[in-house]
Amino acid sequence: MTTQHHHLSGQDQHGHRHDHSHEDYGGKAGVAELLELEAAALGTYSDEIAAWAAELVAAAPRTIVDLGCGTGAGSIALARRFPSAEVTAVDNSPHMLERVREAAARHRLASRIRTVPADLDEEWPGIREADLVWAASSLHEVARPDRILADAFSSLASNGLLVAIEMDTLPRFLPHDVGLGAPGLELRCHEALARAGWNAHPDWRLPLERAGFRIAAQRSFTPEARPGEAAGRYADAFLARVRRALDGELSAADRRTLDHLLDADNPDALLNRNDLAVRVSSTAWAARRP
Known part of the structure; x- marks a missing residue:
């Protein structure tokens, strides 16, 4: 469960969720690249949610667990927001955990962020008496989220x-009319991805209550990154993976338009445009153990 904001999961007939990111994103390295580009484009997004959590905690937390930490944007934000806390970053990918350690060192937080390899579908890591558990786009990645919530x-x-935290919609980058092909390209891509079950997740309120939690608050976050190099690089990386995932699902005309946008040699390619904006919408649930 290597996640941070938008791993794209479907659901089979038995209700098990599956991570498509390995095949769609080119393995763990591809996922890591995408997560880091997202963090660069959205800037203070994780900090904003951490600040919201700070308003809700009963006292300054000393032990924080970041489940499915990905490349560590949440871990870094939490360590900065709560300077007296130790953050345990949990993921099943050694590659991701190495990225977390590198990020912690860059931010001079290595002494307060430790990494723990664990596959939550197999076992819960030996962590007890945590003050704050953070799960950013990780709950929908596991096969039995009810068990994970009970363990948490x-x-x-x-x-x-x-x-x-879950992303309500996939990131949007493009204007309605990109000046190539038929307008509405991104909408058609998102409709095709929705049919494939990408980013599917439930409202976590009822599962949290079933696990014994009391809902403390729920809030939507809608960060937006303005045009710039970070937005262009994130758009290019994300839509390149979308293009591969939807090969055969989009019309030939839409595939040609995407190929044109992804060709850096074209003057109107994603990397060369000044009309991109990263738009996302997420929901965060805060739940307390009575």
């Missing part, structure tokens, strides 16, 4: 807080 509940101290 048991691992929290009394009055401890769990914050679950």
Whole structure:
């Protein structure tokens, strides 16, 4: 469960969720690149949610767990927001955990962020009496989220807080009319991705309550990154993966338009445009262990 904001998962007939990111994103290295580009483009997005969590915690947390930490944007934001806390970053990918350690060193937080390899579908890491558990786009990646929530509940101290974050929609970058092909290209891509079950997740309120949590708050976050190099690089990386995932699903005309946008040699390619903006919408649930 290598995640941070938009791993794209479907659901089979038995209700099990599957991570498509390995095949669609070119393996862990591709996922890591995408997560880091997202963090660069959206800037203070994780900091904003961490600040919201700071308003809800019962006391300054000393032990924080970042489940499915990806490349560590959440871990870094949490360590900065809560200077007295130790952050445990959990992921099943050694590649991702190495990226977390590198990021922690860059931000001079290595002494307060430790990494723990764990596949949550197999076992819960040996963490107890946590004050805050953070799950950013990771709950929808596991096969049995109800069990994970029960484990998280048991691992929290009394009055401890769990914050679950999910992206409501996939990132949007393009204007309605990109000046090539038929207008509405991105909308058609998103419709095709929705049919494939990308980024599918439930409203976590009821599962959290079933696990014993009391919902403390729920909030939407809608960060937007303005045009610039970071937005262009993120758009290029994301839409290149979308292009591969939708090969055969889009019309030939739409595939040609995407290929044109992804060709850096074209003057109107994504990397050369000044009309891109990264637009996302996420929901965060904060739930307390009574």
